[in-house]
Amino acid sequence: MLVTFKSDADADVVMYRKHAEPIVQLLGKDVERGILTPEELPQAIAKLEAAIEADRRVHPGLDEAEEEKAKEEGKDVPVEFHRRAWPLLQMMKRSLAEKKPVVWGV
Numbered sequence: 001m002l003v004t005f006k007s008d009a010d011a012d013v014v015m016y017r018k019h020a021e022p023i024v025q026l027l028g029k030d031v032e033r034g035i036l037t038p039e040e041l042p043q044a045i046a047k048l049e050a051a052i053e054a055d056r057r058v059h060p061g062l063d064e065a066e067e068e069k070a071k072e073e074g075k076d077v078p079v080e081f082h083r084r085a086w087p088l089l090q091m092m093k094r095s096l097a098e099k100k101p102v103v104w105g106v
Contacts, residue, residue, distance in 0.1 A: 001016070001017040002014055002015070002016060002017065003015050003016075003017050003020035003021075003024075003031060003104050003105070004104060005020075005088055005091060005102055005103070005104045006102070006103050006104065006106070007091055007094070007095040007100050007101065007102045007103070008095075008098070008100045009091070009094040009095040009097070009098040009100040010090070010091040010094045010095065011091075013087045013088050013091050015084065015088075017031060019084050020104075022081070023048065023051075023084075023085050023088060024104075026047055026048065026051055027044045027047060027048065030105075031104075031105075032105050033104065033105030033106060034103070034104055034105060035101050035102070035103045036092065036095075036101060036102040036103075037101050038095070038096060038099045038100065038101060041092055041095060041096040041102070042096065044092060045089065045092050045093060045096065048085060048088070048089050048092065049089065051081070051085070052081070052082040052085050052086065052089065053082075055080055055081040055082040055085075056080075056082045059078075059080040059081070059082070061078070061080050061082075061083070088102075
């Protein structure tokens with residue numbers, strides 16, 4: 001199942017539910033349907049930024065050369081939480097700048 005995040009301030013962000021759920025729960029929302037109002041966005045952005053930074057410290061991932069080498073060797077390159085959450089964080093920041101809500105499940 002897919003979760004599509006929408007905002008009039010940015011293009012849609014689409015994630016598999018299993019990847020969206022931890023992010024939405026972190027923000028204290030339900031993955032089925034929700035809204036982040038412009039008033040809620042500053043706190044939500046701060047929470048997500050902190051979680052991204054914590055994940056980045058624990059899972060720094062591969063640099064470009066290491067990623068390319070792994071791909072050439074036919075190895076799967078993991079996509080860490082901080083990489084999955086980044087597009088939504090950018091949407092949230094643009095939405096805050098334009099005072100637009102972020103919605104999903106509608």
